[in-house]
Amino acid sequence: MPDYDVAIVGAGPAGAATALRLARAGTRVLLLERSHFERPRVGESLAPEVTPLLRELGVEPPATQPSYGVRSHWGGTGSSSTLTNPHGTGWYVDRAAFDRRLAESAAAAGAELRLDTACRGVAGATSWTLTLSAGATTTARALVDATGRAARLGRHLGADRLAFDRLVAVTAFVPATDPGGFGLVETVPAGWCYSAPAGGGHLVAMLLTDADLGRTGSLTAPEEWRAALGPHTTARLGDVPIPELRTISAASQRLHRPPPTGTAAPGPTWLAVGDAALAQDPITGTGVVRALRSAKTAADVLLGTDPHRFAAYETALDQECTTYLHRRLAFYAAETRWPEAPFWQRRLRTLSARRTSA
Ligand SMILES: Cc1cc2nc3c(=O)[nH]c(=O)nc-3n(C[C@H](O)[C@H](O)[C@H](O)COP(=O)(O)OP(=O)(O)OC[C@H]3O[C@@H](n4cnc5c(N)ncnc54)[C@H](O)[C@@H]3O)c2cc1C
Numbered sequence: 001m002p003d004y005d006v007a008i009v010g011a012g013p014a015g016a017a018t019a020l021r022l023a024r025a026g027t028r029v030l031l032l033e034r035s036h037f038e039r040p041r042v043g044e045s046l047a048p049e050v051t052p053l054l055r056e057l058g059v060e061p062p063a064t065q066p067s068y069g070v071r072s073h074w075g076g077t078g079s080s081s082t083l084t085n086p087h088g089t090g091w092y093v094d095r096a097a098f099d100r101r102l103a104e105s106a107a108a109a110g111a112e113l114r115l116d117t118a119c120r121g122v123a124g125a126t127s128w129t130l131t132l133s134a135g136a137t138t139t140a141r142a143l144v145d146a147t148g149r150a151a152r153l154g155r156h157l158g159a160d161r162l163a164f165d166r167l168v169a170v171t172a173f174v175p176a177t178d179p180g181g182f183g184l185v186e187t188v189p190a191g192w193c194y195s196a197p198a199g200g201g202h203l204v205a206m207l208l209t210d211a212d213l214g215r216t217g218s219l220t221a222p223e224e225w226r227a228a229l230g231p232h233t234t235a236r237l238g239d240v241p242i243p244e245l246r247t248i249s250a251a252s253q254r255l256h257r258p259p260p261t262g263t264a265a266p267g268p269t270w271l272a273v274g275d276a277a278l279a280q281d282p283i284t285g286t287g288v289v290r291a292l293r294s295a296k297t298a299a300d301v302l303l304g305t306d307p308h309r310f311a312a313y314e315t316a317l318d319q320e321c322t323t324y325l326h327r328r329l330a331f332y333a334a335e336t337r338w339p340e341a342p343f344w345q346r347r348l349r350t351l352s353a354r355r356t357s358a
Contacts, residue, residue: 002127004030007140009119014274015146016102017295023110034118041095044198048087053292065092073186075334094199143270151276154255164252169206176203186230189341193233273298
């Protein structure tokens, strides 16, 4: 008999919430996380819809700085607000602390949480054998890839990562005596800028551009990065020194599983959840909401008995991806000030994807 019913690799919001739901249903769950949430993480703005999703998990919403909305300079002027949202305000959190708290809630519900433990490989015929960072192995009946945009396990198991763009976020966490209580978005020829309070008296500021444009424009160097920011972001940062910049993938992508061919037995079950399954542009501002929602769907699939449920799960994700891509197009079409800039030209081309192995 395998050591666990389900092994979940990655304890971000999607993996932790899936583990929590499964553990509560009496499943023997292993939740692996390669870090101990020691580094600052992006994704600090929680949309108001997070509140009911956390309550459903039995987790109290964070008692941190409320978020009243985003000031946006996109397509000229304009702003949006969450004040009218039926769920009230959103929240600005220290994302690493938020993720750690969710993982600990999964452990409190009965999942076995192992921090500082990466999954290095998986193999299986009737159940999965996972090779862990210290060279140890363990076994599980089903496997969940919750490794985020990297989709490490899914790719290892032969799925294709279809990337729809090469968006990256060149990011700085800077100390701020007054980080303000709002998110700020503004477009620039090279892409767009975002800044928001990130907990602990820090402000996160990023320039979102394409990986190749970032390289050719040296936008990962502090001086060039600062020069590429828009006037509102520049004014917000003031003359604070820019520390080392981190370049983080923000690409839109879908993990595509080719249908089984031939007569070979399909092998033990696995699925991807959260960003590993479908990662969207951060302009949507709903990554954590989607991660928590997808955890609910994934847990239902893993606990279910309908033989078609895994195929139905993939079909629903394909449909969600199509809807999202049209929404993304509408977002970018609203900015018309830089028709000659490659970043903006690319955003308005017909939808197309490329397979990535990196
Ligand atoms: C620049 C940027 C800004 C964003 N801003 C926001 C925002 O303000 N609000 C919002 O709601 N969303 C935001 N998002 C999106 C949001 O962060 C993601 O949608 C969300 O984190 C997805 O959760 P996840 O659990 O699927 O993946 P992740 O949060 O990426 O978690 C994956 C986990 O897997 C672990 N892991 C990876 N490989 C292994 C391995 N081999 N073994 C063990 N563990 C492993 C990682 O350490 C990590 O903890 C942003 C995204 C980007 C790129």
